[in-house]
Amino acid sequence: MRLSEVESFLSKVSGYYVEDLKTLLKQPSISARGEGIDGCACMLRDFMKDAGFRVEVWKIGDANPVVYGEMPSNSPKTLLMYGHYDVQPPEPLEEWVSPPFEAVDSDGKITARGAADSKSNVMAIVKAVECYSRLEFDLPVNLKVLFEGEEEIGSPNLPRYVEMYRDKLKADAAVCFDGGLDPKGRPELWLGLKGMLYVELKCRAARVDAHSSLAPLIENPAWRLIQALTSLRSPDGTILVDGWYDDIRVPSEEDIKLIEDVDYDTLLAGLKRHFGVDRFLSGVEGVEALKKLLFQPTCNIAGLYSGYTGLGAKTVLPREACVKLDFRLVYDQNPYRLLESLRRHLKARGFDDIEVKALNFLEPSKTHPSASIVKAVSSAASEVYRSKPQIYPNSPGSGPDYLFTKRLGLDSVWTGCSPPLSNAHAPNEYTTRESFLRGILFAASIIEHYGGLDW
Ligand SMILES: [Zn+2]
Numbered sequence: 001m002r003l004s005e006v007e008s009f010l011s012k013v014s015g016y017y018v019e020d021l022k023t024l025l026k027q028p029s030i031s032a033r034g035e036g037i038d039g040c041a042c043m044l045r046d047f048m049k050d051a052g053f054r055v056e057v058w059k060i061g062d063a064n065p066v067v068y069g070e071m072p073s074n075s076p077k078t079l080l081m082y083g084h085y086d087v088q089p090p091e092p093l094e095e096w097v098s099p100p101f102e103a104v105d106s107d108g109k110i111t112a113r114g115a116a117d118s119k120s121n122v123m124a125i126v127k128a129v130e131c132y133s134r135l136e137f138d139l140p141v142n143l144k145v146l147f148e149g150e151e152e153i154g155s156p157n158l159p160r161y162v163e164m165y166r167d168k169l170k171a172d173a174a175v176c177f178d179g180g181l182d183p184k185g186r187p188e189l190w191l192g193l194k195g196m197l198y199v200e201l202k203c204r205a206a207r208v209d210a211h212s213s214l215a216p217l218i219e220n221p222a223w224r225l226i227q228a229l230t231s232l233r234s235p236d237g238t239i240l241v242d243g244w245y246d247d248i249r250v251p252s253e254e255d256i257k258l259i260e261d262v263d264y265d266t267l268l269a270g271l272k273r274h275f276g277v278d279r280f281l282s283g284v285e286g287v288e289a290l291k292k293l294l295f296q297p298t299c300n301i302a303g304l305y306s307g308y309t310g311l312g313a314k315t316v317l318p319r320e321a322c323v324k325l326d327f328r329l330v331y332d333q334n335p336y337r338l339l340e341s342l343r344r345h346l347k348a349r350g351f352d353d354i355e356v357k358a359l360n361f362l363e364p365s366k367t368h369p370s371a372s373i374v375k376a377v378s379s380a381a382s383e384v385y386r387s388k389p390q391i392y393p394n395s396p397g398s399g400p401d402y403l404f405t406k407r408l409g410l411d412s413v414w415t416g417c418s419p420p421l422s423n424a425h426a427p428n429e430y431t432t433r434e435s436f437l438r439g440i441l442f443a444a445s446i447i448e449h450y451g452g453l454d455w
Contacts, residue, residue: 002137002448003383003441003444003445003448005135005137006128006131006132006135006137006441006444007441009131009134009135010127010131010437010440010441013131013134014433014437017123017127017130017436017437017440018105018110018433018436018437020047020123020127021103021110021119021120021123021436022103022105022110022112023043024040024043024044024047024085024119024122024123025101025103025110025112025113025114025115025119026101026102026103026112027039027040027043027101028040028087028101028113029041029085029086029087029114029149030086030087030088030089030090030113031064031086031087031149031150031151031152031153032088032089032152032153033089034064037064037065037086037149038065040085040086040149041057041064041065041067041085041149042057044067044085044122044126044147045057045067047123047126048067048069048126048145050130051126051127051129051130051133052071052129052130052132052133053069053070053071053126053129053145054069054070054071054072055067055068055069056068056069058161058164058165060157060160060161060164061157063150063156063157063160063161064086064148064149064150064157065149066146066147066148066149066158066161067085067146067147067149068144068145068146068147068165068168069144069145070142070143070144070145071129071132071139071142071143072139072142073138073139073140073141073142073143073451074138075139075140075141075142075451077141077142077172077450077451077452078141078142078143078144078170078171078172079141079142079143079144079171079172079173079174079175079373079446079447079450079451080144080145080146080169080171080173080174080175080404080408080410081125081143081144081145081146081174081175081176081177081443082145082146082147082148082174082175082176082177082178082400082404083118083121083122083125083145083146083147083148083176083177083178084118084122084147084148084149084150084151084152084178085118085119085122085147085148085149086148086149086150086151086152086153087113087114087117087119087152088113088117088152088424088425090113090427092427095427095428096111096427096428097111097428098111100112100113100427100429101113103115105433108432108433108434109430109431109432110430110431110432110433110436111428111429111430112429112430113429114429115422115429115430115431116180116418116419116422116423116424116429116430116431117152117178117418117422117424117425117429118151118177118178118416118418120417120418120431120435120436120439121177121178121179121180121416121417121418121439122147122177123436124177124417124436124439124440124442124443125145125177125443126145127440127443128440128441128443128444128447129143131440131444132444132447139447139451140447140448140450140451140452141447141450141451142171143447144168144169144171146161146169148161148400151178151399151400154196154198154359154360154362155362155399155400155403156360158400158403159400159403159407162403162407162408163407166407166408169408170408171408171410172410173371173372173373173376173410173411173412173450174373174404174405174408174410174411174412174413175373175377175412175413175415175446176399176401176404176412176413176414176415177415177416177417177443178399178414178416179414179415179416179418180416180417180418180419180420180422180435181385181417181418181419181420181435182390182420183270183420183421184387184390185385185387185420186381186385186387186388186389186390187377187381187385187389187390187415187416187417187442188389188390188391188392188415189374189377189378189381189389189390189391189392189413189414189415190392190394190395190413190414190415191258191366191367191368191369191374191391191392191393191394191413191414192331192364192365192366192367192393192394192395192401192405193362193364193365193394193395193397193398193399193401193402193414194297194328194329194330194364194394194395194396194397194398195328195329195330195333195335195361195362195363195364195365195398195402196326196327196328196329196335196360196361196362196398197326197327197329197335197338197339197342197358197360197361198302198324198325198326198327198358198359198360198361199324199325199327199339199342199356199357199358199359200322200323200324200325200356200357200359201225201228201229201322201323201325201354201355201356201357202320202321202322202354202355202357203221203222203224203225203228203320203321203322203351203353203354203355204221204319204320204353204355205218205219205220205221205224205317205319205320205353206218206219206317206319207319208319209307209316209317209318209319210316210317210319211315211316211317212315212316212317213315214317215317218317220317220318221306221318221319221320221321222306222307222318222321224321224351224353224354225304225306225321225322225323225354227351228346228349228351228354229301229323231345231346231349231351232299232325232342232345233299236281236282237281237282237292237296237298237299239297239298239299239327240345241338241341241342241345242341242344242345243341244297244333244338244341245297247332247333247334247337248297248330248331248332248333249331249332251291251294251295251393251394252393254368254369254370254393255295255369255393255394258369258391258392258393259287259290259291259294259392259393260287261390261391262290262390262392264286264287264289264290265286267290268280268285268286268289268290293396294392294393294394294395294396295330295394296330297327297328297329297330297333298326298327298328299325299327300325300326300327300328301323301324301325302324302325302326303322303323303324304321304322304323304324305321305322305323306318306320306321306322307321324359328396328398329362329363329364330364330394331364331365331366331394332364332366333364334363335361335362335363336361339356339358339361342356343356362398362399362400362402363402363406364398364402365401365402365404365405365406365412366394366405367405367411367412367413368411369391369393371411371413372411372450373411373412373413373450374391374411374413375449376446376449376450377389377413377415377446377449377450378391379445379449380442380445380446380448380449381415381442383445383449384438384441384442384445385438385442389415395414399414401414416439417435417436417438417439417442417443418431418435418439419431419432419435
Protein backbone atom coordinates (compact mmCIF):
# COMPACT_ATOMS: atom_id res chain seq x y z
CA MET A 1 0.00 0.00 0.00
CA ARG A 2 1.63 3.20 -1.18
CA LEU A 3 0.57 5.50 1.63
CA SER A 4 2.22 3.26 4.21
CA GLU A 5 5.43 3.41 2.16
CA VAL A 6 5.17 7.19 2.13
CA GLU A 7 4.61 7.06 5.89
CA SER A 8 7.64 4.91 6.60
CA PHE A 9 9.83 7.04 4.30
CA LEU A 10 8.54 10.15 6.03
CA SER A 11 9.48 8.79 9.44
CA LYS A 12 13.12 8.65 8.27
CA VAL A 13 13.25 12.20 6.89
CA SER A 14 10.82 13.99 9.20
CA GLY A 15 13.59 15.89 11.02
CA TYR A 16 14.80 17.44 7.75
CA TYR A 17 11.30 18.31 6.62
CA VAL A 18 10.54 20.06 9.91
CA GLU A 19 13.79 22.04 9.51
CA ASP A 20 12.69 23.09 6.00
CA LEU A 21 9.35 24.24 7.38
CA LYS A 22 11.18 26.30 10.01
CA THR A 23 13.38 27.85 7.31
CA LEU A 24 10.26 28.99 5.45
CA LEU A 25 8.74 30.30 8.69
CA LYS A 26 11.83 32.39 9.40
CA GLN A 27 11.34 34.22 6.12
CA PRO A 28 8.82 37.05 6.67
CA SER A 29 6.16 37.46 3.96
CA ILE A 30 3.79 40.14 5.22
CA SER A 31 1.52 41.04 2.32
CA ALA A 32 -0.15 43.96 4.13
CA ARG A 33 3.11 45.90 3.83
CA GLY A 34 5.01 43.97 1.17
CA GLU A 35 7.68 42.78 3.59
CA GLY A 36 9.77 39.78 2.48
CA ILE A 37 7.32 38.71 -0.22
CA ASP A 38 9.79 38.24 -3.09
CA GLY A 39 12.28 36.48 -0.84
CA CYS A 40 9.61 34.08 0.34
CA ALA A 41 8.40 33.36 -3.21
CA CYS A 42 12.00 32.53 -4.27
CA MET A 43 12.54 30.32 -1.25
CA LEU A 44 9.33 28.45 -1.93
CA ARG A 45 10.27 28.06 -5.61
CA ASP A 46 13.58 26.47 -4.55
CA PHE A 47 11.90 24.08 -2.09
CA MET A 48 9.47 23.07 -4.83
CA LYS A 49 12.27 22.48 -7.36
CA ASP A 50 14.06 20.29 -4.82
CA ALA A 51 10.83 18.37 -4.30
CA GLY A 52 10.65 17.56 -8.02
CA PHE A 53 8.13 20.12 -9.27
CA ARG A 54 8.45 21.98 -12.54
CA VAL A 55 8.16 25.48 -11.17
CA GLU A 56 7.27 28.87 -12.60
CA VAL A 57 7.07 32.15 -10.75
CA TRP A 58 4.31 34.31 -12.23
CA LYS A 59 4.34 38.04 -11.86
CA ILE A 60 1.78 40.53 -13.15
CA GLY A 61 2.68 44.21 -12.71
CA ASP A 62 3.33 45.00 -9.09
CA ALA A 63 1.12 42.19 -7.79
CA ASN A 64 2.82 39.75 -5.44
CA PRO A 65 4.14 36.73 -7.36
CA VAL A 66 2.30 33.45 -7.66
CA VAL A 67 4.47 30.36 -7.35
CA TYR A 68 3.11 27.66 -9.65
CA GLY A 69 4.24 24.06 -9.88
CA GLU A 70 3.38 20.97 -11.89
CA MET A 71 4.00 17.27 -11.32
CA PRO A 72 2.76 15.46 -14.42
CA SER A 73 1.74 11.81 -14.46
CA ASN A 74 0.14 9.35 -16.88
CA SER A 75 -3.24 9.75 -15.25
CA PRO A 76 -6.07 11.35 -17.21
CA LYS A 77 -7.06 13.27 -14.07
CA THR A 78 -5.68 16.59 -12.91
CA LEU A 79 -5.91 17.97 -9.41
CA LEU A 80 -5.23 21.62 -8.65
CA MET A 81 -4.11 22.47 -5.12
CA TYR A 82 -4.15 26.02 -3.79
CA GLY A 83 -2.33 27.60 -0.88
CA HIS A 84 -0.84 30.94 0.19
CA TYR A 85 2.64 31.84 1.38
CA ASP A 86 1.85 35.33 2.70
CA VAL A 87 1.11 36.01 6.37
CA GLN A 88 -0.61 38.56 8.57
CA PRO A 89 1.42 41.29 10.32
CA PRO A 90 2.71 39.91 13.65
CA GLU A 91 1.85 42.92 15.87
CA PRO A 92 1.49 43.35 18.83
CA LEU A 93 5.06 42.05 19.14
CA GLU A 94 5.26 42.31 22.93
CA GLU A 95 2.64 39.60 23.32
CA TRP A 96 4.72 36.92 21.59
CA VAL A 97 6.50 34.38 23.81
CA SER A 98 9.25 34.17 21.14
CA PRO A 99 9.93 36.43 18.14
CA PRO A 100 7.39 35.77 15.35
CA PHE A 101 10.01 35.00 12.69
CA GLU A 102 12.34 32.82 14.72
CA ALA A 103 10.23 29.66 14.53
CA VAL A 104 11.22 28.53 18.03
CA ASP A 105 10.53 24.82 18.41
CA SER A 106 9.79 23.83 21.97
CA ASP A 107 8.88 20.19 22.54
CA GLY A 108 7.47 19.93 19.05
CA LYS A 109 5.43 23.13 19.23
CA ILE A 110 6.68 25.56 16.60
CA THR A 111 5.73 29.18 17.26
CA ALA A 112 5.83 31.61 14.31
CA ARG A 113 3.67 33.94 12.29
CA GLY A 114 2.37 31.79 9.43
CA ALA A 115 2.98 28.48 11.22
CA ALA A 116 -0.70 27.53 10.97
CA ASP A 117 -1.93 30.07 8.41
CA SER A 118 -0.62 28.82 6.12
CA LYS A 119 3.03 27.83 5.63
CA SER A 120 2.63 24.41 7.25
CA ASN A 121 -0.18 23.69 4.78
CA VAL A 122 1.96 24.86 1.85
CA MET A 123 4.96 22.82 2.97
CA ALA A 124 2.76 19.76 3.59
CA ILE A 125 1.89 19.70 -0.12
CA VAL A 126 5.49 20.32 -1.20
CA LYS A 127 6.84 17.60 1.09
CA ALA A 128 4.13 15.11 0.09
CA VAL A 129 5.34 15.48 -3.49
CA GLU A 130 8.96 15.25 -2.36
CA CYS A 131 8.18 11.87 -0.77
CA TYR A 132 6.82 10.62 -4.10
CA SER A 133 9.90 11.91 -5.93
CA ARG A 134 12.36 10.31 -3.51
CA LEU A 135 10.48 7.01 -3.59
CA GLU A 136 10.37 7.26 -7.41
CA PHE A 137 6.60 6.76 -7.34
CA ASP A 138 4.56 8.20 -10.16
CA LEU A 139 1.77 10.43 -8.96
CA PRO A 140 -1.68 8.91 -9.54
CA VAL A 141 -2.93 12.29 -10.83
CA ASN A 142 -1.41 15.22 -12.65
CA LEU A 143 -0.85 17.68 -9.88
CA LYS A 144 -0.84 21.44 -10.28
CA VAL A 145 -0.20 23.73 -7.34
CA LEU A 146 -0.77 27.44 -7.08
CA PHE A 147 0.61 29.36 -4.12
CA GLU A 148 -0.38 33.01 -3.96
CA GLY A 149 1.09 35.84 -1.90
CA GLU A 150 -1.96 38.03 -1.28
CA GLU A 151 -4.54 35.85 0.49
CA GLU A 152 -4.24 37.79 3.74
CA ILE A 153 -5.13 41.03 1.96
CA GLY A 154 -8.14 39.54 0.15
CA SER A 155 -6.46 38.08 -2.98
CA PRO A 156 -6.92 41.30 -4.99
CA ASN A 157 -4.84 40.14 -7.96
CA LEU A 158 -5.63 36.43 -8.01
CA PRO A 159 -8.56 36.96 -10.42
CA ARG A 160 -6.11 38.45 -12.94
CA TYR A 161 -3.66 35.56 -12.52
CA VAL A 162 -6.44 33.00 -12.94
CA GLU A 163 -7.71 34.77 -16.04
CA MET A 164 -4.27 35.10 -17.59
CA TYR A 165 -3.18 31.51 -16.83
CA ARG A 166 -6.58 29.91 -17.30
CA ASP A 167 -5.22 27.28 -19.73
CA LYS A 168 -2.36 26.29 -17.45
CA LEU A 169 -4.79 25.92 -14.55
CA LYS A 170 -7.10 23.48 -16.35
CA ALA A 171 -7.95 20.69 -13.95
CA ASP A 172 -10.75 18.34 -12.88
CA ALA A 173 -11.06 19.45 -9.27
CA ALA A 174 -9.45 21.72 -6.71
CA VAL A 175 -8.38 21.42 -3.10
CA CYS A 176 -7.67 24.61 -1.19
CA PHE A 177 -5.21 23.58 1.51
CA ASP A 178 -5.55 26.46 3.93
CA GLY A 179 -7.59 25.10 6.80
CA GLY A 180 -7.17 22.77 9.69
CA LEU A 181 -8.55 20.52 12.37
CA ASP A 182 -11.45 21.01 14.74
CA PRO A 183 -11.00 20.73 18.54
CA LYS A 184 -11.64 16.98 18.28
CA GLY A 185 -8.66 16.63 15.92
CA ARG A 186 -10.71 15.97 12.79
CA PRO A 187 -10.07 17.86 9.56
CA GLU A 188 -12.75 20.37 8.70
CA LEU A 189 -13.97 20.34 5.11
CA TRP A 190 -15.73 23.41 3.77
CA LEU A 191 -17.78 22.95 0.61
CA GLY A 192 -18.24 26.65 0.02
CA LEU A 193 -17.08 30.01 1.31
CA LYS A 194 -18.91 33.23 1.91
CA GLY A 195 -18.15 36.14 -0.37
CA MET A 196 -17.21 39.63 0.70
CA LEU A 197 -17.90 43.21 -0.17
CA TYR A 198 -15.63 45.50 1.85
CA VAL A 199 -16.33 49.20 1.68
CA GLU A 200 -15.25 52.40 3.31
CA LEU A 201 -17.86 55.14 3.75
CA LYS A 202 -16.63 58.66 4.27
CA CYS A 203 -18.66 61.74 5.11
CA ARG A 204 -17.04 65.18 4.93
CA ALA A 205 -18.77 68.31 6.11
CA ALA A 206 -16.52 71.33 6.73
CA ARG A 207 -13.08 72.08 5.27
CA VAL A 208 -11.51 71.97 8.76
CA ASP A 209 -12.51 70.85 12.25
CA ALA A 210 -14.73 73.42 13.95
CA HIS A 211 -15.35 74.63 17.50
CA SER A 212 -18.40 72.67 18.62
CA SER A 213 -20.23 75.90 19.48
CA LEU A 214 -20.87 76.01 15.73
CA ALA A 215 -23.01 72.84 15.92
CA PRO A 216 -26.26 74.82 15.37
CA LEU A 217 -24.94 75.84 11.95
CA ILE A 218 -22.47 73.28 10.68
CA GLU A 219 -23.47 69.73 9.82
CA ASN A 220 -21.73 67.07 11.92
CA PRO A 221 -20.47 64.29 9.60
CA ALA A 222 -20.41 61.74 12.43
CA TRP A 223 -24.19 62.15 12.93
CA ARG A 224 -24.71 61.93 9.16
CA LEU A 225 -22.75 58.72 8.98
CA ILE A 226 -24.56 57.18 11.96
CA GLN A 227 -27.93 58.04 10.40
CA ALA A 228 -26.82 56.42 7.15
CA LEU A 229 -25.58 53.34 9.01
CA THR A 230 -28.83 52.81 10.90
CA SER A 231 -30.63 52.79 7.56
CA LEU A 232 -28.53 49.79 6.43
CA ARG A 233 -29.28 47.20 9.09
CA SER A 234 -31.94 46.46 11.68
CA PRO A 235 -30.94 45.50 15.24
CA ASP A 236 -31.53 41.78 14.56
CA GLY A 237 -28.97 41.83 11.74
CA THR A 238 -31.37 42.04 8.79
CA ILE A 239 -29.90 44.11 5.96
CA LEU A 240 -32.30 46.82 4.82
CA VAL A 241 -30.78 47.62 1.43
CA ASP A 242 -33.30 47.01 -1.38
CA GLY A 243 -32.76 43.75 -3.21
CA TRP A 244 -30.01 42.55 -0.87
CA TYR A 245 -31.58 39.07 -0.53
CA ASP A 246 -32.79 38.66 -4.11
CA ASP A 247 -30.04 36.32 -5.39
CA ILE A 248 -29.73 34.09 -2.33
CA ARG A 249 -30.30 30.36 -2.84
CA VAL A 250 -31.86 28.59 0.10
CA PRO A 251 -29.70 25.79 1.54
CA SER A 252 -30.47 22.43 -0.09
CA GLU A 253 -31.66 19.32 1.74
CA GLU A 254 -28.12 17.91 1.52
CA ASP A 255 -26.75 21.10 3.08
CA ILE A 256 -29.20 20.84 5.97
CA LYS A 257 -28.31 17.16 6.48
CA LEU A 258 -24.63 18.07 6.78
CA ILE A 259 -25.48 20.76 9.31
CA GLU A 260 -27.46 18.33 11.42
CA ASP A 261 -24.33 16.13 11.63
CA VAL A 262 -22.40 18.94 13.30
CA ASP A 263 -22.10 18.84 17.09
CA TYR A 264 -23.43 22.38 17.20
CA ASP A 265 -24.14 22.51 20.93
CA THR A 266 -20.44 22.02 21.71
CA LEU A 267 -19.44 24.44 18.97
CA LEU A 268 -21.81 27.18 20.12
CA ALA A 269 -21.01 26.72 23.82
CA GLY A 270 -17.30 26.98 22.92
CA LEU A 271 -17.93 30.26 21.10
CA LYS A 272 -19.85 31.71 24.03
CA ARG A 273 -17.12 30.69 26.46
CA HIS A 274 -14.29 32.01 24.31
CA PHE A 275 -15.93 35.40 23.74
CA GLY A 276 -17.46 35.74 27.19
CA VAL A 277 -21.01 36.28 25.91
CA ASP A 278 -24.03 34.54 27.39
CA ARG A 279 -26.36 34.97 24.44
CA PHE A 280 -26.11 35.33 20.69
CA LEU A 281 -27.69 38.07 18.60
CA SER A 282 -31.52 37.94 18.90
CA GLY A 283 -31.18 35.02 21.34
CA VAL A 284 -30.78 32.45 18.56
CA GLU A 285 -29.76 28.95 19.71
CA GLY A 286 -29.03 25.43 18.50
CA VAL A 287 -29.23 24.44 14.86
CA GLU A 288 -30.82 27.78 13.99
CA ALA A 289 -27.72 29.57 15.29
CA LEU A 290 -25.48 27.34 13.15
CA LYS A 291 -27.66 27.97 10.09
CA LYS A 292 -27.34 31.70 10.65
CA LEU A 293 -23.59 31.44 11.08
CA LEU A 294 -23.18 29.56 7.81
CA PHE A 295 -25.98 30.93 5.63
CA GLN A 296 -26.77 34.47 6.70
CA PRO A 297 -25.29 37.48 4.93
CA THR A 298 -23.93 40.12 7.28
CA CYS A 299 -23.28 43.85 7.46
CA ASN A 300 -20.51 44.31 10.00
CA ILE A 301 -18.92 47.54 11.21
CA ALA A 302 -15.22 46.74 11.26
CA GLY A 303 -14.10 50.24 12.31
CA LEU A 304 -15.66 53.62 12.96
CA TYR A 305 -13.73 56.81 13.50
CA SER A 306 -14.27 60.52 13.73
CA GLY A 307 -13.36 63.48 15.92
CA TYR A 308 -11.56 63.38 19.23
CA THR A 309 -11.09 59.99 20.91
CA GLY A 310 -8.22 60.77 23.31
CA LEU A 311 -8.23 61.30 27.09
CA GLY A 312 -10.54 63.88 28.65
CA ALA A 313 -12.92 66.25 26.91
CA LYS A 314 -12.41 68.16 23.69
CA THR A 315 -15.34 70.12 22.28
CA VAL A 316 -14.83 69.71 18.58
CA LEU A 317 -17.04 69.34 15.56
CA PRO A 318 -15.06 66.99 13.33
CA ARG A 319 -14.67 67.72 9.65
CA GLU A 320 -15.09 64.08 8.62
CA ALA A 321 -16.27 60.67 9.72
CA CYS A 322 -15.38 57.25 8.32
CA VAL A 323 -16.60 53.72 8.70
CA LYS A 324 -15.25 50.44 7.35
CA LEU A 325 -17.94 47.86 6.62
CA ASP A 326 -17.54 44.23 5.70
CA PHE A 327 -20.53 42.57 4.13
CA ARG A 328 -20.24 38.77 4.06
CA LEU A 329 -22.20 37.35 1.17
CA VAL A 330 -23.81 33.98 0.66
CA TYR A 331 -24.45 31.97 -2.46
CA ASP A 332 -25.25 33.42 -5.00
CA GLN A 333 -24.94 37.10 -4.10
CA ASN A 334 -22.76 39.22 -6.32
CA PRO A 335 -20.53 41.83 -4.63
CA TYR A 336 -20.37 44.09 -7.71
CA ARG A 337 -24.15 44.25 -8.06
CA LEU A 338 -24.60 44.78 -4.33
CA LEU A 339 -22.15 47.67 -4.34
CA GLU A 340 -24.48 49.39 -6.81
CA SER A 341 -27.49 48.55 -4.61
CA LEU A 342 -25.70 50.11 -1.63
CA ARG A 343 -24.93 53.27 -3.61
CA ARG A 344 -28.55 53.51 -4.79
CA HIS A 345 -29.80 52.98 -1.24
CA LEU A 346 -27.73 55.86 0.16
CA LYS A 347 -28.60 58.18 -2.70
CA ALA A 348 -32.33 57.48 -2.43
CA ARG A 349 -32.21 58.47 1.24
CA GLY A 350 -30.41 61.74 0.59
CA PHE A 351 -26.94 60.61 1.64
CA ASP A 352 -25.26 61.92 -1.52
CA ASP A 353 -22.57 63.47 0.65
CA ILE A 354 -21.34 60.02 1.71
CA GLU A 355 -18.53 58.74 -0.46
CA VAL A 356 -18.49 54.96 -0.99
CA LYS A 357 -15.15 53.38 -1.75
CA ALA A 358 -14.98 49.63 -2.39
CA LEU A 359 -11.84 47.97 -1.01
CA ASN A 360 -12.41 44.30 -1.71
CA PHE A 361 -14.69 41.93 -3.62
CA LEU A 362 -14.96 38.17 -3.20
CA GLU A 363 -17.77 36.13 -4.65
CA PRO A 364 -19.32 33.28 -2.66
CA SER A 365 -18.60 29.69 -3.77
CA LYS A 366 -20.31 26.33 -3.55
CA THR A 367 -19.50 22.68 -4.28
CA HIS A 368 -22.09 19.91 -4.12
CA PRO A 369 -21.59 17.32 -1.35
CA SER A 370 -21.75 14.48 -3.90
CA ALA A 371 -18.71 15.73 -5.88
CA SER A 372 -15.94 13.15 -6.25
CA ILE A 373 -13.33 15.47 -4.75
CA VAL A 374 -15.46 15.66 -1.58
CA LYS A 375 -15.42 11.86 -1.40
CA ALA A 376 -11.67 11.75 -2.04
CA VAL A 377 -10.83 14.32 0.64
CA SER A 378 -13.22 12.69 3.17
CA SER A 379 -11.70 9.26 2.57
CA ALA A 380 -8.20 10.72 2.92
CA ALA A 381 -9.18 12.44 6.16
CA SER A 382 -10.68 9.24 7.58
CA GLU A 383 -7.58 7.28 6.60
CA VAL A 384 -5.01 9.67 8.02
CA TYR A 385 -6.83 11.00 11.10
CA ARG A 386 -8.75 7.79 11.84
CA SER A 387 -12.04 9.59 12.25
CA LYS A 388 -14.67 10.97 9.94
CA PRO A 389 -13.99 14.58 8.99
CA GLN A 390 -16.38 17.37 9.91
CA ILE A 391 -17.99 18.48 6.67
CA TYR A 392 -19.64 21.90 6.51
CA PRO A 393 -21.78 22.88 3.53
CA ASN A 394 -20.48 26.40 3.85
CA SER A 395 -17.91 28.38 5.79
CA PRO A 396 -18.72 31.51 7.79
CA GLY A 397 -15.43 32.88 6.44
CA SER A 398 -14.44 34.13 2.99
CA GLY A 399 -11.72 33.39 0.47
CA PRO A 400 -10.93 33.13 -3.23
CA ASP A 401 -12.57 29.70 -3.67
CA TYR A 402 -14.98 31.15 -6.27
CA LEU A 403 -12.08 31.51 -8.70
CA PHE A 404 -11.85 27.71 -8.77
CA THR A 405 -15.58 26.98 -8.70
CA LYS A 406 -16.97 29.81 -10.82
CA ARG A 407 -14.11 30.93 -13.05
CA LEU A 408 -12.48 27.55 -13.65
CA GLY A 409 -15.67 25.50 -13.21
CA LEU A 410 -14.17 23.04 -10.71
CA ASP A 411 -15.54 21.32 -7.65
CA SER A 412 -13.47 22.47 -4.71
CA VAL A 413 -12.95 21.53 -1.09
CA TRP A 414 -11.35 23.84 1.46
CA THR A 415 -9.36 21.95 4.11
CA GLY A 416 -5.90 21.71 5.67
CA CYS A 417 -3.74 20.45 8.50
CA SER A 418 -3.37 23.29 11.02
CA PRO A 419 -3.91 22.37 14.66
CA PRO A 420 -7.14 23.57 16.30
CA LEU A 421 -7.10 26.98 18.03
CA SER A 422 -3.67 27.73 16.58
CA ASN A 423 -3.81 31.53 17.12
CA ALA A 424 -3.96 32.32 13.42
CA HIS A 425 -3.85 36.13 12.92
CA ALA A 426 -3.09 36.53 16.66
CA PRO A 427 0.12 36.53 18.72
CA ASN A 428 1.79 33.15 19.37
CA GLU A 429 0.51 31.43 16.26
CA TYR A 430 1.83 27.90 16.21
CA THR A 431 1.75 24.51 14.61
CA THR A 432 3.17 21.26 15.89
CA ARG A 433 5.61 18.79 14.32
CA GLU A 434 2.86 16.20 14.64
CA SER A 435 0.26 18.35 12.79
CA PHE A 436 2.72 19.17 10.03
CA LEU A 437 3.89 15.60 9.49
CA ARG A 438 0.34 14.27 9.54
CA GLY A 439 -0.55 17.05 7.11
CA ILE A 440 2.05 15.71 4.65
CA LEU A 441 0.32 12.33 4.82
CA PHE A 442 -3.09 13.99 4.44
CA ALA A 443 -1.94 15.78 1.28
CA ALA A 444 -0.47 12.52 -0.07
CA SER A 445 -3.63 10.62 0.79
CA ILE A 446 -5.81 13.20 -0.99
CA ILE A 447 -3.65 12.75 -4.10
CA GLU A 448 -3.91 8.95 -3.80
CA HIS A 449 -7.65 8.91 -3.26
CA TYR A 450 -8.39 11.39 -5.98
CA GLY A 451 -6.16 9.45 -8.33
CA GLY A 452 -8.46 6.52 -7.67
CA LEU A 453 -5.95 3.96 -6.34
CA ASP A 454 -7.40 2.51 -3.11
CA TRP A 455 -11.04 3.18 -4.06
ZN1 LIG B 1 -5.28 34.09 7.30
